[in-house]
Amino acid sequence: MRVNLKSLGCRLNEAELETWAREFQDDGHRIVDDTDEADLLVFNSCAVTQDAVRKSRNLLRKACRANPGAKIVVSGCYASLNTEEAAALGVDLVIANTDKHRLVKIARERLSFPSMPAQATDPGESALFRLGRHRAFIKIQDGCRYRCTYCIVTVARGEERSRNPAKIVEEINRLHAQGIQEAVLTGVHLGGYGSDSGSTLTALIQTVLEQTAIPRLRLGSLEPWDIPESFVDLFDNPRLMPHLHLPLQSGSDTVLKRMARRCKTAEYRALVKRLRARVPDINLTTDVIAGFPGETESEWAETLAFVEAIGFGHIHVFSFSPRAGTAAAEMPSPVHGAIRKARSRTLHEVAERQKREFAARQLGRTLPVLWEGTRRTNGGDTLIFGYTPNYLKVGMPLSVEDGARLSYTISPAQLTVVADSGDYLRGQTALVP
Numbered sequence: 001m002r003v004n005l006k007s008l009g010c011r012l013n014e015a016e017l018e019t020w021a022r023e024f025q026d027d028g029h030r031i032v033d034d035t036d037e038a039d040l041l042v043f044n045s046c047a048v049t050q051d052a053v054r055k056s057r058n059l060l061r062k063a064c065r066a067n068p069g070a071k072i073v074v075s076g077c078y079a080s081l082n083t084e085e086a087a088a089l090g091v092d093l094v095i096a097n098t099d100k101h102r103l104v105k106i107a108r109e110r111l112s113f114p115s116m117p118a119q120a121t122d123p124g125e126s127a128l129f130r131l132g133r134h135r136a137f138i139k140i141q142d143g144c145r146y147r148c149t150y151c152i153v154t155v156a157r158g159e160e161r162s163r164n165p166a167k168i169v170e171e172i173n174r175l176h177a178q179g180i181q182e183a184v185l186t187g188v189h190l191g192g193y194g195s196d197s198g199s200t201l202t203a204l205i206q207t208v209l210e211q212t213a214i215p216r217l218r219l220g221s222l223e224p225w226d227i228p229e230s231f232v233d234l235f236d237n238p239r240l241m242p243h244l245h246l247p248l249q250s251g252s253d254t255v256l257k258r259m260a261r262r263c264k265t266a267e268y269r270a271l272v273k274r275l276r277a278r279v280p281d282i283n284l285t286t287d288v289i290a291g292f293p294g295e296t297e298s299e300w301a302e303t304l305a306f307v308e309a310i311g312f313g314h315i316h317v318f319s320f321s322p323r324a325g326t327a328a329a330e331m332p333s334p335v336h337g338a339i340r341k342a343r344s345r346t347l348h349e350v351a352e353r354q355k356r357e358f359a360a361r362q363l364g365r366t367l368p369v370l371w372e373g374t375r376r377t378n379g380g381d382t383l384i385f386g387y388t389p390n391y392l393k394v395g396m397p398l399s400v401e402d403g404a405r406l407s408y409t410i411s412p413a414q415l416t417v418v419a420d421s422g423d424y425l426r427g428q429t430a431l432v433p
Helices: 011-026 050-066 077-081 083-087 097-111 153-157 165-177 201-211 229-236 253-259 265-278 297-310 337-360 400-406
Strands: 002-007 040-045 071-076 136-142 182-187 216-219 243-245 283-290 314-319 366-376 382-387 393-397 410-418 425-428
Touching: 002 011, 011 040, 011 097, 011 136, 011 182, 040 050, 040 077, 040 097, 050 071, 050 077, 071 077, 071 097, 077 083, 077 097, 077 153, 136 165, 165 182, 165 201, 182 201, 201 216, 201 229, 216 243, 229 265, 253 297, 265 283, 265 297, 283 297, 283 337, 297 337, 314 337, 337 410, 366 393, 366 400, 382 400, 393 410
Parallel strands: 002 040, 040 071, 136 182, 182 216, 243 283, 283 314, 393 425
Antiparallel strands: 366 382, 366 410, 382 393, 410 425
8 A cells, every 4th residue: 555644833743744654554554655646644633823723724725726536644743633623624544642652543433444564665775765864753652741831732742641761762772773874853842861760861861872872862942941051961971962942932931931931031042052052063943923912012022132142043933823722812912913913024134144143153064964965056056965973954066866776874964165055055075885
């Protein structure tokens, strides 16, 4: 059977999709790229914003139209929060988040398709390569015990649940044996790992570094209040990549209080200072919401000033959108849509400038790059693209043939110039296998 898998939203959704791909492959089925050639379509949906809900609905409708003969399975947060609505879109099976760890088994039983493990793809070939992935997202936990007032995901995902460390190590070792060079630990509340088992994220990272040989270990989004003093010592191991995504959401303490965030700006600033003192190359990226309910001009000015003072390698900018079912959706004094958009545009401009500034500070350095594949730029050049340890995108002129040999490997590149678009750095190297 030919299976097409798609995901919308967070890295955790990507991690789950990758797990399903491996399980379908182990069952003897083939992962395909195109929706219209699949016998089974599997969609991991999102509901983090109303826009994500709309996109989830539209993608499902589009899939039904594109391949009416295929069976369609949907899971994820949209499907869990809007089960009847999702079912009415013409899908064959809706699987809630609580059961998504058994999705392949449930789909096999409910849709009556065969399991043919004897015909499975060679176990040395990673299903991730069929998905076009060059790094593996490893789900280490699910759920969140916190209730930020703008977030619906905690409702959709439920209580915190941590995976067994041995299972995580086994998964990473298996993927490494298949050629994967980088693993990204991810979860709804990554720093909450072990809250239900008496362990910690720090202990898990130490275990992974000790019991695997994968060249690169990266972390997903990590709440700033979850980082203890000893955490920075982990970066003494060069296999832990010097990049952290630390959601800020606002640079105003009064707005942070309305958001029910657990880190004040002074604490965030102190954390950044501590990290940069020990890990000079670290790339700190973040999320910021523009136009949260009640956000005054002075509060917005505080956010801009704080962002300018910290300096980020990248900022995900969100214009606040009320999400039904969250406390923020019912808060008084909503910010007018035009003001939200204007603030978002202003922050985007700051973010682009800071991204260029951080990239420019890397020029002249030679850094190891995990190469992903070649593509043509708008200027007609053929470049191979990849990422440095601190998660800077690098493009290097190379023939398609040489690019194919470098893909999925790590080799050094000298960073020479920031591309005109600002999206990547140009690199050069003579080390072609």
